[in-house]
Amino acid sequence: MEKPTPETAALPVEPLWYKDAIIYQLHVRSFYDSNADGVGDFRGLVQKLDYIQELGATALWLLPFYPSPLRDDGYDIADYTNVNPAYGTLDDFKTFLTEAHRRKLRVITELVLNHTSDQHSWFREARRSQNDPRRHWYVWSDTDEEYRDARIIFTDTEMSNWAWDPVSKQYYWHRFFSHQPDLNYDNSEVREAVWEVMKFWLEMGVDGFRLDAVPYLVEREGTNCENLPETHAVLQFLRQRLDEHYPDRMFLAEANQWPSDVLAYFSNGDECHMAFHFPLMPRIFMAVKLEDRKPIVEIQEHTPAIPDACQWAIFLRNHDELTLEMVTDEERDYMYDAYTTDPAMRLNVGIRRRLAPLLDGDRKRIELMNGLLMSLPGTPIIYYGDEIGMGDNIFLGDRNGVRTPMQWTGGWTAGFSRSDPERLYSPPVSNELYNPKIVNVDSQSRSEHSLLAWTKRLIRTRKLSRVFSRGKMEFLSPANHRVLAYVRTLGNETVLVVNNLASCAQAVELDLRRFKGAIPTEMSGGSVFPRIGELPYLLTVGSYQFYWFRLRRL
Numbered sequence: 443m444e445k446p447t448p449e450t451a452a453l454p455v456e457p458l459w460y461k462d463a464i465i466y467q468l469h470v471r472s473f474y475d476s477n478a479d480g481v482g483d484f485r486g487l488v489q490k491l492d493y494i495q496e497l498g499a500t501a502l503w504l505l506p507f508y509p510s511p512l513r514d515d516g517y518d519i520a521d522y523t524n525v526n527p528a529y530g531t532l533d534d535f536k537t538f539l540t541e542a543h544r545r546k547l548r549v550i551t552e553l554v555l556n557h558t559s560d561q562h563s564w565f566r567e568a569r570r571s572q573n574d575p576r577r578h579w580y581v582w583s584d585t586d587e588e589y590r591d592a593r594i595i596f597t598d599t600e601m602s603n604w605a606w607d608p609v610s611k612q613y614y615w616h617r618f619f620s621h622q623p624d625l626n627y628d629n630s631e632v633r634e635a636v637w638e639v640m641k642f643w644l645e646m647g648v649d650g651f652r653l654d655a656v657p658y659l660v661e662r663e664g665t666n667c668e669n670l671p672e673t674h675a676v677l678q679f680l681r682q683r684l685d686e687h688y689p690d691r692m693f694l695a696e697a698n699q700w701p702s703d704v705l706a707y708f709s710n711g712d713e714c715h716m717a718f719h720f721p722l723m724p725r726i727f728m729a730v731k732l733e734d735r736k737p738i739v740e741i742q743e744h745t746p747a748i749p750d751a752c753q754w755a756i757f758l759r760n761h762d763e764l765t766l767e768m769v770t771d772e773e774r775d776y777m778y779d780a781y782t783t784d785p786a787m788r789l790n791v792g793i794r795r796r797l798a799p800l801l802d803g804d805r806k807r808i809e810l811m812n813g814l815l816m817s818l819p820g821t822p823i824i825y826y827g828d829e830i831g832m833g834d835n836i837f838l839g840d841r842n843g844v845r846t847p848m849q850w851t852g853g854w855t856a857g858f859s860r861s862d863p864e865r866l867y868s869p870p871v872s873n874e875l876y877n878p879k880i881v882n883v884d885s886q887s888r889s890e891h892s893l894l895a896w897t898k899r900l901i902r903t904r905k906l907s908r909v910f911s912r913g914k915m916e917f918l919s920p921a922n923h924r925v926l927a928y929v930r931t932l933g934n935e936t937v938l939v940v941n942n943l944a945s946c947a948q949a950v951e952l953d954l955r956r957f958k959g960a961i962p963t964e965m966s967g968g969s970v971f972p973r974i975g976e977l978p979y980l981l982t983v984g985s986y987q988f989y990w991f992r993l994r995r996l
């Protein structure tokens with residue numbers, strides 16, 4: 443089949459681009475406002491693409507930008523094939539896509555498959571009557587008794603996964619907010635309609651989709667309605683279509699599940715190309731707090747191998763709460779204890795905070811965490827603003843506290859908009875530690891020592907070798923458990939990573955005999971370390987310090 447020409451300038455075909463990507467996640471609404479109405483927009487985003495490119499990112503993941511009542515920040519889609527007028531027009535989107543591609547930035551958009559907004563025309567039609575032709579696009583019942591084994595996800599707001607529709611006098615099924623009715627994937631019309639939506643954006647040139655909430659597509663009595671074979675069949679159907687027509691595009695699965703269950707979303711390399719590694723994320727925080735490598739080593743050892751063309755997506759923070767669903771009860775208690783000093787920091791089963799405040803603004807720990815993000819297996823995702831250490835506002839309700847305007851300058855609107863500050867879609871963070879005067883891109887661009895400058899160097903260093911994006915990983919097991927050390931290898935290239943998870947300096951003896959004769963070169967500065975011999979290799983690592991060494995045989 444001939445490849446259709448996208449409507450916007452496309453990047454050269456490179457089927458595994460997502461494996462080597464550095465993804466920058468952002469919300470159009472929060473990034474930059476070009477027309478002074480207080481809301482970020484596509485034209486504004488275009489003006490900031492150079493910033494993202496200079497950071498070193500190679501792909502953007504945009505949060506939902508479709509028309510929506512915004513009761514779940516756009517994850518309640520009212521029209522899949524349009525742009526929310528507050529953010530611009532379809533033409534603005536196309537211009538953005540062309541401009542992103544011109545800078546070699548791939549674009550990943552959101553596709554919320556599981557549900558629509560109750561304002562979507564599909565649902566409005568479906569609820570007109572029980573006999574409406576659209577009725578079976580959603581899941582209805584005369585009682586609220588079915589699928590009792592399915593858990594409730596938004597535990598702070600929802601009492602049931604069923605909601606009563608007073609118009610058509612039946613209950614409808616929803617896994618998230620009650621204004622987000624689930625689509626009925628047993629209906630082939632729905633599957634075809636969703637493929638049409640995908641095609642619409644693929645034709646335009648979008649490079650990939652983050653598939654929201656994929657475990658919940660299909661319901662079956664007597665199950666927990668997650669990860670069902672029927673759900674995988676839907677995804678494989680979509681993937682087949684994708685491969686037939688658009689071979690270099692990508693599916694990223696949002697499946698907040700254990701790695702053994704996520705494995706099924708890769709299938710034999712014929713379902714999703716990528717999936718988030720949810721359980722790793724809280725364990726990175728746990729390991730650093732405990733000053734012990736165990737949580738990270740344990741979860742990685744329970745992470746099965748995945749097909750060659752597939753890749754994990756790894757992250758420290760995102761637009762949601764730091765989810766604690768994929769930890770044990772004890773671990774959850776520990777995380778709440780360690781990371782929530784105020785009850786307002788908790789939401790659902792998680793913690794609504796950004797990276798910098800979670801780490802008490804401690805630059806060393808922020809660097810260590812980013813070092814882990816960039817050196818553990820997977821494609822790293824940076825949440826907008828974390829590269830400058832932005833703070834949060836836990837009093838804004840729901841997850842809005844981590845979705846505040848990007849801080850470009852020290853002005854009243856954080857340089858995000860030319861509007862009056864009170865017009866902004868959200869107040870910028872204003873506390874003493876993280877307000878725009880203290881944390882902003884402008885000032886950090888002037889200093890080689892800023893977090894921003896440091897992050898750029900880290901990304902540049904990661905890009906020196908594909909060992910990080912494609913290589914295998916093997917843990918070393920030195921006696922000092924405060925040190926997490928691993929070897930990444932790809933072909934004849936080897937990188938040794940040594941992380942001190944502790945707040946004070948550590949000495950560590952590494953068994954590197956199999957690399958005897960190799961000379962470690964520290965990758966960020968190029969310093970040469972003593973040649974590896976027979977004896978344990980002794981290193982001292984400062985508080986929260988980490989090293990990446992290239993091992994070269996000379």
Ligand code: NOJ
Pocket residue numbers: 514517518554618654655696761762
């Ligand atoms: C997962 C998204 O990340 C979250 O923000 C959203 O609320 C739910 N899916 C429901 O769409």
